[in-house]
Amino acid sequence: MTSLPGLPVIALALACAATPLNASAADDHHQQAHVHGEAQLQIAIDGHTAELILRSPAANLLGFEHQPKNDGQDKILMETREWLTATPLVQAKGNDCTVVAGTIHYGRDRSEDDDHGHDSDNHSDFEVTQRLECESALADALTTPLMEHFPGIEDLSVEWVSTSGQGRAELHAGEKGIELAL
Template identity: 45%
Template sequence: MNPAQLTGCLLALTVAVTASTSAASDDNPGAHEHGNAELQLAVEGNRIDLLFTSPAYNLLGFEHRARTGEQKTAVQETTRWLGATPLVDTTDPSCKVMEADVQHQSGADGHDHHEHRSGHSGSEHPESTHTDFEVAQTLSCAGLGDGTTLSTPLTGRFPEIEHLSVEWVWSGGQGSERLEQGVDRFSLDVN
């Protein structure tokens, strides 16, 4: 299998796992837990394909439809930041966002909203409605390899993320780590 096929397979697996997890969370409201978020990585050469999912509450402090100007601004700024900022980087920042897709459920009109169309989040349904952000990014990063330490700005930028589950797969193997609030580094060690 060539590197492009490997990356495609890894990304397809990540998307399939996320889709089934997302479907399961729709059927099981307990799967949507405030304070918890997930970051999945497929690393191939100098390329990282990633998928980040989080309850909107962790990023915005609310999940209902943005009502005030302040809430609408928070949604716009968060959406813009998630699309432009590499959600992982090397210790000597070298990662660049090549592609990004930021989605969050609006609930108001039954459609997901993408980065360029967002302006609200949440729902007109009762406050108990659960909404999530999903971010897919393709990064180009110099210097990736065995033992590479990566950092994420997510736990520092969003204090409501108490636990960030990070899973990665690459030619050197796979791994996972659970980052607590304030911890922002993990290593691609071969175990």
Template identity: 40%
Template sequence: MKLSRPKPSHLALTLLLLTPSASLLAADALASHEHGHGTLQLAVSGNQVELLLRSPAYNLLGFEHAASTEAERQIRDRVMTWLTQTPLVNTPDQACEIHTSKSHQDNGKASHNHQDEGEHHDESGAGHSDIEISQTLICQGLGDDPELGTPLPERFPELEHLDIEWLSAAGQGAIRLEHGQATFHLAH
């Protein structure tokens, strides 16, 4: 299957979604690092989905300090690999494929690009750590009111609340998935 190259109009849609207003920045500053809580932003255009996941590292790794033991490094590497190689949203028939995927964990000042390689860097630092994952997905068969699912709540039980926001040609919307919920409709 040949993957299409992202179009400039998709970039504009993504920038619109991922560029928060001043009021959103103020609200985000208050709840930017809340254990049990994560955010997933989506920009949908045709069969392309741009997404950004933000979560405290604790929700995904079980710790948020820099990985200091071999066991913690293995957990970090396994989780970061899964996050960058698994579509973080998908259609009921699993039609989404990753076109690009990038990760960032702020405490280690390490960025990972998993398009072509699986290399990881040792991290150092302490304190609160957050993880960001961005993906461009190609999802064949997205309709006007597509149902999407995410494997995140099942894979990461510490992620108790996942706020999902989306923007598409049909409009925008938001939903909070609580523990045990994994599907949502992109209806406005």
């Protein structure tokens, strides 16, 4: 996947936009930084284009957090990377979004190691960025395949911002619809 040149600006906009929605985030950073079963998805929408950031503990996506220790785990990591590279993390009503750029970062969460004295092999995270282009406008409602494809994600916190406003949703196991209150 290629780099997203506008991502730092979008990430800053999402962080600023999300602050009023989640004012206690700074207070419980340690809980949100790495909690198995939980993941965060941020979406910046502009008409038919979206930029996304997914953050999740590796255990939610791979079933393990350590570096792969055998061929089976290598295969799981490779297949997960391929899926995250090619599959849009959200879809418009027309199911016509495609990934046009993105990055995948997989590694350990240093803040967790530093704060809790854990072995560097214990806390690995994914951060996935995508730029999507869709034939349909990204409005009213979106769907995400994340929880269906990765059953380790039990709770998905979704925050979005667009030219029409901002919002937040919480999805739980088995849910895939995101209603946009724009």
